[in-house]
Amino acid sequence: MCGIVGYIGKRDTQSVLIEGLKKLEYRGYDSAGIAVFTPEGLQISKSIGRLANLESKLEAAPLVGSAGIGHTRWATHGKPSDVNSHPHTDNSEKFSVVHNGIVENYLELKEELIGQGHVFVSETDTEVISHLVAREYDGDIVKAVQKAISYMRGAFALGVLTEYEPHKLVAVRQASPLIIGLGEGENFIGSDIPAILKYTRNVYILNDGEMAVLTEDSVELMTIEGNFISREMIHVDWDAVTAEKNGFDHFMLKEIHEQPKAYRDTIRGRVDESGRKVVLKDLNLTEDRIKQIQNVHIVACGTAYHAGLVGGTVIEQLVRVPVYNDVASEYRYRSPLITPETLVIVVSQSGETADTLAALREAKSNGAHVLAVTNVVGSSIARDADDVLVTLAGPEIAVASTKAYSSQLIAFYLLGLYLAQVRGTQSEDQVAHMISAIQALPEQVESMLENSDAIKAYAEQISHNQHLFFIGRGLDYAVAQEGSLKLKEISYIHSEAYAAGELKHGTLALIEDGIPVIALATQDSVLEKTVSNIKEVKARGADVMVITHEEHVASLLKSVDQAFAIPKTLPLFTPALSVVPLQLLSYYASLALGHDVDKPRNLAKSVTVE
CATH class of the missing domain: 3.40.50.10490 (Glucose-6-phosphate isomerase like protein; domain 1)
Structure with a gap:
């Protein structure tokens, strides 16, 4: 995930791009760069590290112009370095590209381009795009971009400039987010709404397979095949902080x-x-x-x-x-x-x-x-x-x-x-x-996220308890351990995860009337044994929530108090689904208790000491 921003208009382009990148730095922070049309032509400045490094560089050598593109990077191809930073150019340095996504077939394209005499300077997949656009250019940047992307497989949100047509900014979306900001005598592109919110609240949201051609006074929307389309403008009424979280209350959610x-x-x-x-x-x-x-x-x-x-x-x-x-x-x-x-x-x-x-x-x-x-x-x-x-x-x-x-x-x-x-x-x-x-897993996760109200209600219910247990067998036990850790680290409720078959070897002594137990029962090979363990805790007064496949909900509700259904997949892949309701459980429990969900006490994101 990277962040891209673009501007065309009469403001100080460098300032607009830097301001946009500051709002997108959460999308990537190993390097940053901008390209601007200046009186001397298309010029680029980029730097490894945080955006502040680029700002310092630009203070000493500013880029003054009326159109430009910017990028903050989260590396996927090529280590973080100045040369691997975006924007990228072709050998003539007349074309510049910023890119969020992955070009799956970039190695094949790169070999082909090298065979045609192109010289590459970076390890990135993105540099291939600038060379493709340059190769296909025949006086029309829009057609050149369309031809270039016809060779590409993968995901990409692009901002493209050429010195030959300094009054145009071309944007493309395919499986990576991109929005267009509409101003008066100026227009913008950005990976997310926060990038342009300081300047306009009127936006178009591009869909996959669509592109936009921006000038100071106009925005044309079309498919990547060149068919013009119309789109209803959206007026954004979020505040800046909410916009940064894409409308969600917290980064975790x-x-x-x-x-x-x-x-x-x-x-x-x-x-x-x-x-x-x-x-x-x-x-x-x-x-x-x-x-x-x-x-x-x-x-x-x-x-x-x-x-x-x-x-x-x-x-x-x-x-x-x-x-x-x-x-x-x-x-x-x-x-x-x-x-x-x-x-x-x-x-x-x-x-x-x-x-x-x-x-x-x-x-x-x-x-x-x-x-x-x-x-x-x-x-x-x-x-x-x-x-x-x-x-x-x-x-x-x-x-x-x-x-x-x-x-x-x-x-x-x-x-x-x-x-x-x-x-x-x-x-x-x-x-x-x-x-x-x-x-199939991504679509299955989406279906669960659309039906999370039951988990929210249960989280609010258990948030009043001081202790809680997770049980499961096999892969369910592995996921139970992750669920327990999530709950502890952001809600501060004491919880433990146990292999369900170990309950009778001492842990049952901790089960008392009304204590919540979350049972994972997604592994069909041990389902009967897990049900037996559930009955053991129920017999001692536990309040049991089970996470299981849809087909087992009806029968398990005879033995438990509540159930949450996950879609069916192969047993080995169930953890990629069953963990999602446990993440939501910890989030909503922490929320119910009024804690700082994104920044729990005593913890850091990266532990760099032994």
Whole structure:
């Protein structure tokens, strides 16, 4: 996820772009840049790091002009650096592009362009777009952009300028958000409404497959095929803070609702066009090395550790190799048995978690191949690992992780299938069936989010309790641990997660009349046993809410007090669905208690000390 902004009009363009980027910096903050039409032509200034670095650079060498585009970056292709920062240009430096999204086939296009004499200077997928536009330009920037995007696969929101037509700004949307701001004698583009809210409250929202051509005095909307369209103008009456959260009350709720997009983005480009094979082109792990793997260690902290618990089950079941999960802070100190045939997977949202980084270095020093699952391309863990599987959740502002966790699950599903393909432990038909189930997950999450009122009511009910328990078996137990952590960290209600079969070995002593118990019952292979455990706590006075598949709700309501239904998927992929109501539960419980949902006490987003 990146942020783009564009302006054409009579104001100081640099100031408008910087102001817009400040409102979009939550979408990415590893680099920033602007391109402006100046009296000397199209000029670019960009810098690694926070937007403040770019501001300092522009103070010394301002760009003065009447039109421009800007970008704040969350790296997906190429580490954070000045050269990888947007805007990107072609070799003539007459065309400039900012881009939010992913060009799936950029390597193929890049090789083709290099063969035609184009010279690339960055590691990004976006630079391909500027070269394509330049190649296709024949006096009409609109047609050149349309031709360029006809070659591209993936997701993109674009802002495009050319020095040859300085009075036009072209914008395109395909699967990445983009809005058009309407002013008097000026017009704007932005990834989100906050970017332009200081200047106008009148907007068009582009749909997928649409583009806009902006001048100072006009905006033309059309399909990417060139058919003109009309669109009702929207007047925005949000305040600036609400707009930054896209209308949601908190960043956490916004990020919960962004999970379908995060799923789609993490899947995109990692499944071949037939839908029958996982493709992880960026991995250095060779097929021979994969076939030599004798065991897998998954090492992480907190929420990432819980994702690793799910990932461990996925890899064991699909690849049929033993997997060991470890808390990173304990890993080094137990002298783990690591050999060159060990694959160590470290998981960290930020890529800066100190304990996980130390575990990574321990594993490498013992000859293991280390693969990092992280949400930040240029992080310390990404740099030190032998391989990186990037989750494409985009920046997460709330301290409590939601979309980063669930994107880690998607990454593990794809990795498990990829390893299984190479080792031949799953047939082509089995892999295709599972890919289809993974691709259905985003829409299934959307259906749950549309029916969250029951969870909100239950959260308000349990917010008055001091203690609460989660139970589940197998993958349900892994998800129960994440649900319990979420509730504790933002509502401050004491909760514990237990393997349901362990209740009779001591935990039942804690169950008393009226205490809430949240039972996960999504794994059909152990459903009868889970129901028996539910009856054990009910017999001792617990108030039980069950999360299960729609087909089991009627029968389970005979044994529980309330039920929340999730859509049906394959057992391995159920955690990507069952975690969503638990995230909502923690959010609404914290809200009911009047806590600061996005910034819980005593906690930080990235833990960089041991």
